[in-house]
Amino acid sequence: MTDDLRATSRDAARSALRGALGxxxxxxxxxxxxxxxxxxxxxxxxxxxxxxxxxxxxxxxxERDRNLRWHQSxxxxxxxxxxxxxxxxxRQRQRTSFLDEVxxxxxxxxxxxxxxxxxxxxxxxxxxxxSTRVWxxxxxxxxxxxxxxxxxxxxxxxxxxxxxxxxDGARRVSVPxxxxxxxxxxxxxxxxxTEFTDDDLNLAMGIANRAAVGLRNANEYExxxxxxxxxxxxxxxxxxxxxxxxxxxxxxxxxxxxxxxxDWYDAVTRPDGTVVLTVGDVTGHGVxxxxxxxxxxxxxxxxxxxxxxxxxxxxxxxxxxxGLDTPLYATAVVAEVEPGTGLLRWTSAGHPPxxxxxxxxEVSFLExxxxxxxxxxxxxxxxxxxxxxxxxxxxxxxxxxxxxxxRRSSDLDAGMERLAEAFRTCRVNALDGTAEHVLKAMxxxxxxxxxxxxxxxxxxx
Numbered sequence: 239m240t241d242d243l244r245a246t247s248r249d250a251a252r253s254a255l256r257g258a259l260g261x262x263x264x265x266x267x268x269x270x271x272x273x274x275x276x277x278x279x280x281x282x283x284x285x286x287x288x289x290x291x292x293x294x295x296x297x298x299x300x301e302r303d304r305n306l307r308w309h310q311s312x313x314x315x316x317x318x319x320x321x322x323x324x325x326x327x328x329r330q331r332q333r334t335s336f337l338d339e340v341x342x343x344x345x346x347x348x349x350x351x352x353x354x355x356x357x358x359x360x361x362x363x364x365x366x367x368x369s370t371r372v373w374x375x376x377x378x379x380x381x382x383x384x385x386x387x388x389x390x391x392x393x394x395x396x397x398x399x400x401x402x403x404x405x406d407g408a409r410r411v412s413v414p415x416x417x418x419x420x421x422x423x424x425x426x427x428x429x430x431x432t433e434f435t436d437d438d439l440n441l442a443m444g445i446a447n448r449a450a451v452g453l454r455n456a457n458e459y460e461x462x463x464x465x466x467x468x469x470x471x472x473x474x475x476x477x478x479x480x481x482x483x484x485x486x487x488x489x490x491x492x493x494x495x496x497x498x499x500x501d502w503y504d505a506v507t508r509p510d511g512t513v514v515l516t517v518g519d520v521t522g523h524g525v526x527x528x529x530x531x532x533x534x535x536x537x538x539x540x541x542x543x544x545x546x547x548x549x550x551x552x553x554x555x556x557x558x559x560x561g562l563d564t565p566l567y568a569t570a571v572v573a574e575v576e577p578g579t580g581l582l583r584w585t586s587a588g589h590p591p592x593x594x595x596x597x598x599x600e601v602s603f604l605e606x607x608x609x610x611x612x613x614x615x616x617x618x619x620x621x622x623x624x625x626x627x628x629x630x631x632x633x634x635x636x637x638x639x640x641x642x643x644x645r646r647s648s649d650l651d652a653g654m655e656r657l658a659e660a661f662r663t664c665r666v667n668a669l670d671g672t673a674e675h676v677l678k679a680m681x682x683x684x685x686x687x688x689x690x691x692x693x694x695x696x697x698x699x
Contacts, residue, residue: 333441336364336366336441337441337444337445337448339360339364340357340360340361340444340445340448340449341448341451341452343356343357343360343452344356344357344448344449344451344452344453345452345455347452347456348455348456348459348460349456350374350453350456350457350460351383353449353452353453353456354372354374354383354423354449354453355372357445357449357452358370358372358425361427361445366427366438366441366442366445367427367428367429368428368429368430369428370425370426370427370428371384371425371426371428372384372423372424372425372426373390373394373398373423373424373425373426374422374423375398375421375422375423375424380394380395380398380423380424390424391406392406393405393406393410393412393426394412394424394426396412397412397413397414397424398414398421398423398424400414401414401416401421402414403439403442403443405434405439408433408434409428409429409430409431409432409433409434410426410427410428410429410434411426411427411434411438411439411442412424412425412426412427413425413427413439413442413443413445413446414446414450415446415449415450415453416446416447416450417450417451417453417454418454420454422450422453422454422457423450423453425442425445425446425449427442474487474489474502474503475503475504475505477505478505478507480507480513480577481577482511482577482578482697482698483513483575483577483695483696483697483698484634484669484694484695484696484698485505485513485669485693485694485695486669486670486672486673486693486694487503487505487673487691487692487693487694488673488674488677488690488691488692489501489503489689489690489691489692490641490677490681490689490690491689492523492641492688492689499523499527499528499531499688499689500519500520500521500522500523500527500528500530500531500566500568500689501517501518501519501520501531501639501641501688501689501690501691502516502517502518502519502531502534502535502691503515503516503517503518503637503691503692503693504516504517504535504538504539505693505695506539506542506543508542508543508545511576511577511578512574512575512576512577513574513575513577513695514542514548514551514572514573514574515572515573515574515575515635515637515693515695516535516538516539516542516570516571516572516573516637517570517571517589517637517638517639517691517693518531518534518535518538518568518569518570518571518589518639519568519569519570519589519639519640519641519689519691520534520566520567520568521566521567521568522566526564526566527566530559530562530564530566530568531568533558533562534555534558534559534568534570534612537554537555537558538551538552538555538570538572541554541555542572542574547574547583547585547624548572548573548574548583548584548585548624549585549609549621549622549623549624550622551572551585552570552572552585552587552609552612552622553609553622555568555570555612556587556609556612556613556616556622559612559613560613564613566613567611567612567613567614568587568611568612568613569586569587569588569589569611569612569640570586570587570589570612571584571585571586571587571589571590571591571592571637572584572585573592573635573637573695575629575635575695575697577697579628580628580629580630580631580697580699581626581627581628581629582626582627582628582629582635583624583625583626584604584624584625584626585608585609585622585623585624585625586606586608586609587608587609587610587611587612587622588608588609588610588611588612589608589639589640590638590639590640590643590650590654591603591604591605591606591608592604592635592636592637593635593636593638593657593658593661594627594629594633594634594635594636595633595634595635595636595661596630596632596633597630597631597632597633599661599662599664601658601661601662602658603654603658604625604627604635606623606625607623607625608623609622609623629697629699630699631697631698631699632696632697632698632699633696633697634669634672634694634695634696634697635694635695635696635697636661636676636692636693636694636695637691637692637693637695638657638690638691638692638693639688639689639690639691639692640688641688641689641690641691642657642680642681642690642691642692643656643657643680644688656679656680657676657680659679660675660676660679660680661676663675663679664676669694669696672694673692673694676692677690677692
């Protein structure tokens with residue numbers, strides 16, 4: 239068939255097809271492909287030509303329908319993959335957020351038991367486990383703080399030995415608390431219904447690793463704090479018993495920080511029987527403060543034994559501190575008591591005033607003019623004021639450092655009033671009991687940021 243005949247047949251087929259489709263429109267691409275296909279075929283009459291066109295159109299539409307289904311299948315698979323990816327990203331985000339919470343809980347406390355209890359509560363509140371048990375590795379082996387008599391089972395011991403998670407059935411896993419090369423304990427995790435998956439084991443190890451970091455920090459803090467406290471106590475004197483005066487001293491280190499403090503107390507008896515009491519506080523903490531504290535304490539003791547009065551002793555110590563190569567300052571109060579007469583003399587250099595408590599329980603502070611802090615620049619010729627007062631039989635004098643009365647949440651006047659009230663409400667006659675009552679009333683179980691010294695002296699008369 240000639241090209242003209244083919245064109246005529248194609249045109250006839252197109253015309254017949256348009257008539258058959260009526261108002262239905264086909265895309266240009268479909269007409270193009272129809273033209274290509276119809277050009278390859280011929281028909282003897284209009285009916286045959288139309289049948290050919292319809293078959294060609296059916297083939298094209300079938301092919302398009304198969305392509306469409308394929309693309310729909312690809313799109314569904316892509317959507318399913320995206321949904322799975324989003325679900326995994328959300329799961330990982332929740333997991334990371336959970337581990338961040340564990341890290342924060344592990345860093346909130348420097349008390350090992352409280353820290354691990356907080357992590358255990360967090361694990362249960364998130365539904366990761368229904369119950370937990372903590373084991374701490376001591377020099378005697380694994381110990382359970384909540385139940386010291388309980389012995390660890392095979393899974394717990396194996397986790398500590400292998401440093402890896404150990405299953406005990408499908409709903410129990412033991413994970414070691416590992417910091418670096420050291421095993422600090424074991425976490426036992428229990429579920430009532432659901433089983434632990436391999437992914438759960440990985441998350442359990444992540445929880446244990448973060449808890450172990452906090453536990454290691456808490457253990458190191460406890461060791462350093464104990465060492466600092468022992469060093470501080472070693473630098474403080476042991477009070478010798480006196481026949482005519484009652485003496486009691488207490489020292490409490492700060493509950494925050496591990497540095498040696500600069501607080502001190504001392505009591506020394508001169509050859510004439512006069513008892514000299516000193517309480518002081520060097521600014522700052524650490525080795526430098528401890529060194530300065532030791533020098534001032536020893537200097538005041540020497541000046542007292544030489545017979546210098548409170549004002550003269552503090553003036554000499556001030557000159558000593560000015561000559562030291564240190565930026566630190568100090569406050570101090572020196573008081574001397576004559577056991578035979580009950581005469582009290584005292585001088586304060588920037589220090590809280592002594593507290594006087596009568597036999598009847600009346601309390602007052604010995605407010606009087608005082609000298610500036612030790613070590614600061616003073617005008618030439620400035621005198622350190624000295625005061626005296628006759629004690630009544632059975633009365634007590636309390637010297638203390640500002641750590642006993644200062645709090646971030648209240649001012650100094652409020653602290654002094656609390657201290658006065660603590661002495662007023664004390665019904666214990668013995669000085670040891672009085673000291674304990676006052677410390678409990680002032681410090682209780684709360685944290686305090688500064689060291690505390692308390693020195694009590696009672697003159698029986």
